[in-house]
Amino acid sequence: MPPETTTEIATSERRSGWRTIRRVGPYLWPDGQAWVKRRVVIALLFLLCAKLIAVGTPILYKDAVDELSGEVSDLMLGAVGLTVAYGVARLMTVGFQQLRDAVFARVGQRALRRLALETFTHIHRLSLRYHITRKTGGLSRIIERGVKGVEFLLRFLLFSVGPLIVELALIAGVLYVLFDVSYLAVVVLTIALYVWFTFKVTEWRVRLRRTMNEQDTDANQKAIDSLLNFETVKYFGAEDREASRYDAAMRGYEAAAVKTTTSLAFLNFGQSLLITAGLVIVMVMAALGVQRGDLTVGDFVMVNAYMIQITMPLNFLGTVYREIRQSLVDMGQMFDLLDQPEEVTDRPGAPAIAVRGGVVQFDDVRFGYEAARPILKGVSLTVGAGQNVALVGPSGSGKSTIGRLLFRFYDVQGGAIRIDGQDLREVTQESLHAAIGVVPQDTVLFNDTIRYNIGYGRDGATEDEIVAAARAAQIHDFIRSLPEGYDTQVGERGLKLSGGEKQRVGIARTLLKNPPILLLDEATSALDTETEAEIQTALKRAGEGRTVITIAHRLSTIADADRIVVLEKGLVVEEGTHEALLAREGRYAQLWARQQADRDAA
DSSP states (O other): OOHHHHHHHHHHHHHHHHHHHHHHHHHHSOTTOHHHHHHHHHHHHHHHHHHHHHHHHHHHHHHHHHHHTTOOOSSTTHHHHHHHHHHHHHHHHHHHHHHHHHHHHHHHHHHHHHHHHHHHHHHHHSOHHHHHHSOHHHHHHHHHHHHHHHHHHHHHIIIIIHHHHHHHHHHHHHHHHHSOHHHHHHHHHHHHHHHHHHHHHHHHHHHHHHHHHHHHHHHHHHHHHHHHTHHHHHHTTOHHHHHHHHHHHHHHHHHHHHHHHHHHHHHHHHHHHHHHHHHHHHHHHHHHHHHHTSSOHHHHHHHHHHHHHHHHHHHHHHHHHHHHHHHHHHHHHHHHHHTSOOSSOOOTTOOOOOOSSOOEEEEEEEEOSBTTBOSEEEEEEEEOTTOEEEEEOSTTSSHHHHHHHHTTSSOOSEEEEEETTEEGGGSOHHHHHHHEEEEOSSOOOOSSBHHHHHHTTSTTOOHHHHHHHHHHTTOHHHHHHSTTGGGOBOOGGGTTSOHHHHHHHHHHHHHHHOOSEEEEESTTTTSOHHHHHHHHHHHHHHHTTSEEEEEOSSGGGGTTOSEEEEEETTEEEEEEOHHHHHHHTSHHHHHHHHHHHHHHHO
16 A cells, blocks of 8 residues: 555544544533533542552552661551551552442443434434445444444543553652652653554554454355345255355455454564563662662662553553554444435424325426436326325336335435325425335334234234234234234244235234325235235225325236326326226237236246
């Protein structure tokens, strides 16, 4: 990698790191949350007490040694008293540290929960386009690592790096006052070299760690993708192929992990070399002072105690710095996710939609998922209140796109969609979603009970309402025949149920929602003929008293629709009743004849 590129990356990372710290700040010091601020201040006071006692503890150790070696101590407590005082001081240091952690715990966990909730909520607000292009496994890892990073940063940035600087400054002051400037110079030089070496090597290790994370994410995505497609893997006997794909991803992770581990060994040895050199130099200077009679044995021991006291947090500095850098990277990815713009948003002050009759109007609607490939090129049609209008046409004609635009997964790029005269862009998404019920081609269920999945249609629905919806969807008798009835677990994505059973659960869920407008998006195209006929009965019952838009592949299922609209290449080419369209002998008649021929051949 060219040097200038590396420099640019490092600068970008620093900016990203400061941005991340600024984003975390409000969670640590929130406006209007006095109790949070109090806890932070109390935790910092406990921390300061712990550090002041820790810095004073070696002086008690020195006086105890001087008493035992025949020297006169400044503190007239006697050797035993000084030893006890030394032990009490060490205990108080630990006690204040634990009090600090206990006081801060609620602050840290609150910040963690709020940030996790904000991220989760934001992901649900992102557009369907974003979710189609992202991989769920990689997304979950970004959230998981980002939230863990927040916890680490809040704890260690506040209670490790800052306190370390305070402790080092206090020890440097003690060495300068009790000894002379040469001791201070050696300690400062040792610390400076140690910090420089640690930061340089850790920056290199962070890049290695990022590569390892990318490989880990890739392997995780492949594993989740493979498991979600378990049946497909089995159909094609691709177990070995999937294992090879996963192993290839893990091989990349293995190579990155080995580099990360060996670089840690180099870092640890280099740190040890620098700190040991500084320790030896200071100890030699103190030993010479004792030989000259300028220092006591207690002074020699105290210098050693201070150097060890410096060594312990400095040894931890490399790990803390690396983890903070990694946390900043992980959190940066999560904040990048939070910065993803919401493609579909409510305008400020938008009212809830008021559905009176349920008239749905598409007025010269234009839309394309990509600018270079328009899907809808000026679609105009009106679905009257209580009507059942079917949309048919070959694949790619724009049928499903119309359904997605109606539910406002995307905003139209030209024209408008209105319900009872209200432009969908002018009302709240929440009220719009409540007004439309969707039965998709493949109903996806939560890995929970049948009761939970039907009850998902309306929050707080009673048992009687759930059973009534199941009866209306003609699935109640089937559920009662199961050993566990409504408590039957459906498995991940509903895999324990057949296609027809899943569709009935989906219909029951939508009936429980009780929306005035119903969108049937090829709801029976994946079912066999017999099951399809049974589901059609349930769908007809579901559509009673509602405005129904049916996106259909099998024309036989919509022959009794009030009106059939034929789409082709993003335009309406025909519309009318089934009989009228057949009599016209146009595009619909061709599609009908082809499907009838295919059925006869089958």
